[in-house]
Amino acid sequence: MPKPGTRLRLIDVAERAGVSLATASRSLAGREGVSEEVADRVRQVARELGYVANPYARTLAGGASSTVGLVVHQIDDPYFAEIASGVIEIAAEEGLLVQICHSGRDPDAELRQLRHLIAQRVGIILIAGSGYNDPRVEAEARAELSEFQSQGGRVAVIGRHALGVDAVLPDNEAGSRALAGHLLDLGHRHIAIAAGKEGLTTITDRIAGVSSALHQCGLSLDNIPIVHSDFTRGGGRMAAEQILSDHPETTAIIALNDAMAMGVLSTLRAHHIPVPEQMSVVGFDDVSVAADLAPSLTTIRLPMTDMGRMALSLALKPRSARPRRRPTGHLLVVRDSTGPAPSR
Amino acid sequence: MPKPGTRLRLIDVAERAGVSLATASRSLAGREGVSEEVADRVRQVARELGYVANPYARTLAGGASSTVGLVVHQIDDPYFAEIASGVIEIAAEEGLLVQICHSGRDPDAELRQLRHLIAQRVGIILIAGSGYNDPRVEAEARAELSEFQSQGGRVAVIGRHALGVDAVLPDNEAGSRALAGHLLDLGHRHIAIAAGKEGLTTITDRIAGVSSALHQCGLSLDNIPIVHSDFTRGGGRMAAEQILSDHPETTAIIALNDAMAMGVLSTLRAHHIPVPEQMSVVGFDDVSVAADLAPSLTTIRLPMTDMGRMALSLALKPRSARPRRRPTGHLLVVRDSTGPAPSR
DNA sequence: AGCGCTTACGAAAGCGCTTTCGTAGCCTAA
DNA sequence: TTAGGCTACGAAAGCGCTTTCGTAAGCGCT
Numbered sequence: 001m002p003k004p005g006t007r008l009r010l011i012d013v014a015e016r017a018g019v020s021l022a023t024a025s026r027s028l029a030g031r032e033g034v035s036e037e038v039a040d041r042v043r044q045v046a047r048e049l050g051y052v053a054n055p056y057a058r059t060l061a062g063g064a065s066s067t068v069g070l071v072v073h074q075i076d077d078p079y080f081a082e083i084a085s086g087v088i089e090i091a092a093e094e095g096l097l098v099q100i101c102h103s104g105r106d107p108d109a110e111l112r113q114l115r116h117l118i119a120q121r122v123g124i125i126l127i128a129g130s131g132y133n134d135p136r137v138e139a140e141a142r143a144e145l146s147e148f149q150s151q152g153g154r155v156a157v158i159g160r161h162a163l164g165v166d167a168v169l170p171d172n173e174a175g176s177r178a179l180a181g182h183l184l185d186l187g188h189r190h191i192a193i194a195a196g197k198e199g200l201t202t203i204t205d206r207i208a209g210v211s212s213a214l215h216q217c218g219l220s221l222d223n224i225p226i227v228h229s230d231f232t233r234g235g236g237r238m239a240a241e242q243i244l245s246d247h248p249e250t251t252a253i254i255a256l257n258d259a260m261a262m263g264v265l266s267t268l269r270a271h272h273i274p275v276p277e278q279m280s281v282v283g284f285d286d287v288s289v290a291a292d293l294a295p296s297l298t299t300i301r302l303p304m305t306d307m308g309r310m311a312l313s314l315a316l317k318p319r320s321a322r323p324r325r326r327p328t329g330h331l332l333v334v335r336d337s338t339g340p341a342p343s344r
Numbered sequence: 345m346p347k348p349g350t351r352l353r354l355i356d357v358a359e360r361a362g363v364s365l366a367t368a369s370r371s372l373a374g375r376e377g378v379s380e381e382v383a384d385r386v387r388q389v390a391r392e393l394g395y396v397a398n399p400y401a402r403t404l405a406g407g408a409s410s411t412v413g414l415v416v417h418q419i420d421d422p423y424f425a426e427i428a429s430g431v432i433e434i435a436a437e438e439g440l441l442v443q444i445c446h447s448g449r450d451p452d453a454e455l456r457q458l459r460h461l462i463a464q465r466v467g468i469i470l471i472a473g474s475g476y477n478d479p480r481v482e483a484e485a486r487a488e489l490s491e492f493q494s495q496g497g498r499v500a501v502i503g504r505h506a507l508g509v510d511a512v513l514p515d516n517e518a519g520s521r522a523l524a525g526h527l528l529d530l531g532h533r534h535i536a537i538a539a540g541k542e543g544l545t546t547i548t549d550r551i552a553g554v555s556s557a558l559h560q561c562g563l564s565l566d567n568i569p570i571v572h573s574d575f576t577r578g579g580g581r582m583a584a585e586q587i588l589s590d591h592p593e594t595t596a597i598i599a600l601n602d603a604m605a606m607g608v609l610s611t612l613r614a615h616h617i618p619v620p621e622q623m624s625v626v627g628f629d630d631v632s633v634a635a636d637l638a639p640s641l642t643t644i645r646l647p648m649t650d651m652g653r654m655a656l657s658l659a660l661k662p663r664s665a666r667p668r669r670r671p672t673g674h675l676l677v678v679r680d681s682t683g684p685a686p687s688r
Numbered sequence: 689a690g691c692g693c694t695t696a697c698g699a700a701a702g703c704g705c706t707t708t709c710g711t712a713g714c715c716t717a718a
Numbered sequence: 719t720t721a722g723g724c725t726a727c728g729a730a731a732g733c734g735c736t737t738t739c740g741t742a743a744g745c746g747c748t
């Protein structure tokens with residue numbers, strides 16, 4: 001920690017500008033009660049001297065904390081990395097700092113991280129990643145957040161709902177409906193779903209979309225296998241293995257995110273099953289590598305970086321009475337991993 | 345920002361434990377001058393009450409800042425995301441917070457971020473990513489960092505040197521020597537290099553490794569094309585296009601990182617050039633998706649997550665007189681993207 | 689018993705800011 | 719002219735911690 005007394009302080013600026021500490025503070029904060037002339041002079045001096053306020057002192061004194069806490073499942077998952085990238089971009093513009101912490105897809109860990117961030121007095125909390133189908137955890141998180149908000153904290157969530165706060169929300173159901181619709185249009189009737197860990201709302205929503213598409217064709221979710229493993233490439237591999245061995249009639253696999261889809265593709269390759277000739281595969285998210293895979297992946301594009309940007313912007317706006325929802329667009333991107341169902 | 349007076353303060357803990365503020369502080373900080381008995385009681389009370397120190401007050405009062413600033417080129421690049429993941433892991437264990445900022449592979453932006461972090465009074469600075477072949481920038485960064493260190497700040501760099509601070513360093517030269525050696529062993533004599541933006545030390549080092557391998561075979565770097573574009577998939581695509589059109593005799597492409605290799609593979613696919621039958625491709629880093637590509641990528645494995653962990657651990661240790669270097673292992677991982685040079 | 693020394697603790701002084709409160713100085717109106 | 723109300727600013731009080739300094743109590747020693 002830098003030794004005290006060594007950096008430029010506000011009082012130095014004030015002296016140089018020939019005003020009191022209070023006036024200098026007001027000038028830089030843009031508060032009223034200072035004549036334009038004096039305020040300009042102070043700002044000028046501050047700029048010349050390259051003054052940067054000590055955030056610790058500022059926050060301690062009751063100013064707004066200028067750090068935003070971002071909770072992600074795992075930063076080295078491209079989905080979250082892209083969101084983080086958007087958040088960092090806006091934060092840089094606003095002069096805020098971003099603190100990232102991992103929840104590791106564990107509801108309790110997420111809650112811990114949340115509490116830790118609050119205890120650390122961040123000013124803004126952003127939570128990315130699926131919610132949990134666990135009323136206890138959701139209720140606790142909600143209580144924690146509303147307490148935080150009542151003390152002036154700002155919150156927004158990305159890709160999850162039910163927390164009673166502002167949210168940036170993709171339409172998971174519509175997305176996977178489009179995905180399933182695409183496969184059905186191609187004639188696939190033996191579709192399997194490679195899903196992540198049970199208990200994530202994202203998964204529930206995405207499965208609901210598939211169900212809805214099936215119903216439109218007079219089919220039902222009951223007849224299609226859903227393999228739950230993990231929202232990672234490894235999880236995709238495991239799910240694919242299971243689908244191949246338990247449901248050999250399958251001609252299309254819906255992976256509920258791109259990471260799993262990549263695992264599925266890798267397993268199919270290992271089994272020498274040509275994609276899309278013998279098996280179609282779709283993902284969800286359109287992480288940037290999806291286009292560079294072989295075969296390139298048919299998926300739903302979510303604007304992750306934008307979602308990150310939107311979430312922070314949303315949190316920065318004055319709070320409204322009711323939680324706001326910003327829907328994100330989504331787009332079916334058809335690439336080379338899907339094709340007509342093979343004829344028998 | 346949470347309203348003051350509302351959270352648990354150290355004085356509350358002190359009162360509950362029946363000691364003074366000073367004693368409570370000393371107890372929790374593990375300083376001496378407190379009897380074991382009293383210290384234990386204070387710690388016990390703090391734990392029961394769930395006390396978390398206000399980091400702003402703590403830092404302002406001259407305690408160590410408990411936030412680590414991590415500068416990366418781009419967080420949604422898997423190489424950096426994996427490093428960040430390791431840093432976040434250790435930080436979580438140590439109760440530190442990680443602030444991430446982007447330098448965008450721009451030396452001046454990096455310098456700005458550095459200054460910003462210092463101005464923000466972080467306690468530890470970690471810089472990941474290549475250095476720059478730009479004496480001015482390097483000198484300024486070095487000066488800034490040494491000033492920071494002289495005021496008690498801790499610093500470590502990851503994957504770059506020449507900054508006069510502790511470093512976690514892969515052996516870029518040996519790695520690419522192994523890579524080139526592998527291709528030479530396979531009989532390739534028309535090798536091209538897809539490199540990132542000129543001016544990065546990482547690139548210089550990796551090219552030097554190739555050069556050294558070539559020399560051992562009586563060949564020289566002079567005869568092989570080096571295309572500079574960008575350390576991204578897009579950059580890989582551009583480089584590949586140029587290599588294909590300007591150097592059709594090429595049978596192997598060394599991409600200087602995995603992202604570029606992925607771009608190269610994607611371009612080769614677009615040109616219907618079979619890999620590795622007609623063209624071998626190697627990358628560098630072994631980002632986790634490299635194993636799941638089609639074909640899977642021959643590359644040099646760098647333990648990115650470990651590098652992140654090591655860097656933070658290194659910075660946390662008491663400073664030594666001279667900058668320490670922690671070499672990281674590297675491993676040639678031969679996969680499906682390389683094969684014997686095609687016979688004419 | 690009296691001295692100095694150590695140990696264990698409390699009182700209080702900041703750290704650099706924001707904000708409240710007080711007060712000159714000025715303007716307006718009677 | 720004087721009372722009343724602004725406006726523009728300064729003095730000073732914290733924010734919650736760490737750390738320095740002072741001191742009472744306990745110890746061994748002469």
